[in-house]
Amino acid sequence: MTSTTVKERVDSIVKEVLRVDSAKIVPSSRFKEDLGADSLDLVTLIMALEEEFKGPISDEEATGLKTIGDVVDFIEKKAALQIS
């Protein structure tokens, strides 16, 4: 799993769930403040990411995911852990 692939997949899920312009999809974008996500959107986003990456994301883990970049880093680390 290359970094670009994870990033592309995360970007695509964020776009599908939050329906925001591609221009706003950058690593520093914060879900709530920059992309207008409410609490239901965040729950939905986590669910869609779990489905996409075929693994559970705990509530504690989800709480730390504030930006698109956070999600990409988190999934890459998680994948690295599973491989090792």
Place this chain on the structure above:
Amino acid sequence: MSPTRVFVTGIGIAAPTAIGTDPFWRACLDGIAAVAPVPSHWLDYYKPFSTLWAPLPAFDFQEYNVNRIERMQIDPATVLGLCSCKQAIDNAGLTLRVKDEKKNTYTLEGLDASRCGVFIGTGMAGIASFALNQAFHCFSPIKERLGEDSRADNLLRMPTRFNPFAVSQIMPNAAAASIGIKYSFTGPNTTFTNACAAGTVAVGNGFRAIRAGRCDVAVTGGAEYLGDEFGGVFRGFDIAKTLVRDCDEPEKANRPFDAKRSGFLFAEGGAATLILESKEHALRRGAKPIAEVAAFAESFDAYSMMAIDPTAGSIKGMLLKVLDEAGLAPDRIDYVNAHATGTQLNDEIEARIIDDIFGTRPAINATKSLTGHAIGASGAIEAAVTALSIRDQAVHACKNLETPVRDLNFVTVAGPREIRAALKNSFAFGGHNAALVLVRP
């Protein structure tokens, strides 16, 4: 002043035999039935008496305004309800406008949303989602304790998570609410849970709301999904010995009104939507009526949770009431779309009731002989079949009817039939009975 006339102006259907009103109706007239062995992994849990069901065909829910994200949040019964609703809206010639792209919601052009109501029946609502979430709830700690070395993995079937939308997946009003939200209908929005009569009751209540002047448009029907991951819903009906027992020849197992009937064929699910409109509203927007709803009546057996009252007093009273409301004598009914489940008791009593009230004149058929029994959706699917029969002046045949239980005018060959007035009745577990009279507009 004569009461407001109510027209059926749009129909949508999702059933085991086909998704889509036109292919479904063609399949009915062609005598195409749905039947297959139950999923093999259900047999890991127990050994059923019945081994057949009527599965739904695969379909692309995105064609019916349900996106992938929404699909994760709603029960299959709601997906089916939304699928038939979108078809009915298109069939009624109504135009959609996107309201909110993110929420994937719409408004209907030219309609006063506050005068549009939603009336949906369901028997088991989100029971499949309940089963799945409950499986995660119960099995995930077991699986964790068993670790890698688990010989029970095939039994510990569960999703990867407990769905955060579990409550709104499962609640009985989910399909009606989803339809209301999806198309911005803000009139009365109600769910009817009268088991096998729910769909019929929902259509009837939509009809009454228009008659009472509470709505101009009523989105009515039923939605049901019974194919839970573990076959537990199936087991409930199976253990009560209500399902087809004679399974050696699958194509012949489902045989309502036949002497050799052995129970009903369990359907994975289904849905139908009938859009009802006041005559004035329909004419104003140039809608073409498919059929007219002339009367609706209900009764309750107060006899048994599982068995129909053999004296049939409550059902006969209801039929006389519905005929009276329609202003029709029994000999004016040309066609009866029967409840006709294929159980010993139902078909015997229903045939006797028809004989007593209508005699041998009306054509009678059993839609469940093709589709199996989709519980809360069945009455709506069959009301839709009744409306289509009136539109096309044609009836489908009773599949597998070789030796009729009684000497009545059962349809054994599909074809043209003059239908000015028709009856659709449904009888439910619990003892709920409902009847609609539909006429040629």
